[in-house]
Amino acid sequence: MTTDQKQLIKATVPVLKQSGLLLTTHFYQRVFSINPELKHTFNMGNQQNGRQPAALAMAVLAYAENIEDPSVLLSTLNRIGHKHTSLAVRPEHYDLIGRHLIASIGEVLGDAATPALLDAWTAAYGQLASLMIGIEAGLYAAQVTKPGGWTGWRPFVVRARIEESSEVTALHLYPVDEGLVADHQPGQYLSIRLFLPQLNLLQPRQYSITNEPNGLFYCISVKHETGETTSTNKLISNHLHAVVQEGDRLEVSVPVGVCPVAVNVPKSVPSTQRSGCPMHQVA
Missing domain, CATH: 2.40.30.10 (Translation factors)
Structure with a gap:
């Protein structure tokens, strides 16, 4: 990511604090309307009670606040990686979710979602996805090398x-x-x-x-x-x-x-x- 892109991400922190939940709620509605097959992967109970959108809103905010040094979030990302491997999340899921996230930012922010801002969030999401894919690849590899281990269901x-x-x-x-x-x-x-x-x-x-x-x-x-x-x-x-x-x-x-x-x-x-x-x- 460029310095200018990081500054654009940090500039969205106040918006995320105020409207992050609106963004993530819209995001999940978009995901399930266009890719309903993902309902088999997500716990729909956490959609019902609002915990999943709230958790994602907090995660996106934390990432934006620490965009200069995402390594401070590694402990949290590792815990999320464990959860993702338990649900058989794979690299291709990140591409799909990324497209929905960037589209949701554009749809929720409207005219405020300038091409430069969307490019910055695309780069930021790509950086985060690479971190998560790497963490999860290590977890999957460790799981299959254990006696009696496996991945997936x-x-x-x-x-x-x-x-x-x-x-x-x-x-x-x-x-x-x-x-x-x-x-x-x-x-x-x-x-x-x-x-x-x-x-x-x-x-x-x-x-x-x-x-x-x-x-x-x-x-x-x-x-x-x-x-x-x-x-x-x-x-x-x-x-x-x-x-x-x-x-x-x-x-x-x-x-x-x-x-x-x-x-x-x-x-x-x-x-x-x-x-x-x-x-x-x-x-």
Whole structure:
């Protein structure tokens, strides 16, 4: 990026502070209207509750504020990279998302989106995409070199359902191919992807791993959600809790997450809250 382009990016910080959420909300609406197949990749529950647009707005703002030295964001980008690899995000996704982002900037800012500003954001996004692709390439390479490791979605079968309480059910997940599974670190999580007939979509959601590494299976504990249950996140948990039985298959990603310390809490707490790791809650 040129010095002038960096100055243009920094000049948009006040706009992002005021209208960043408007921009990212428009962006996601644009993405899903033009490329509805991406609804199978994104957690639509985080679209429903507004967390995904809000998280992206904060990320774009942080990037603009640190455009002179994006390396200060490497810790955050690494955490995002873990989440992306759990969802099988690939380099080609960045090209598609980049086109939607630049178009959204033009559509939301209108006449203020000068050709020079759009060129600057195109260069800035390209720099960010290169950083993320590099981080994720390293993560993918590390995942496949582990004993029992893989990338993308691997079919698993539920071999045991254990009622931990009246509200929490533990699922023991074994690979369909009967191979080994990669060891996980404390605080790491899996992405589980399943088909929700209510939405006619494949949907992912993250769950902390609740068993010790054993090379054979993973355990997740799923809480039955009460109250308003039309949320996609609640639909996924309730489907796992009430519908999925022993012998059913699920698609599972390799363990990811960079939380160094596991927090010991009672089993009554749902697995998505056990590890103290916020990454499965962030876009």
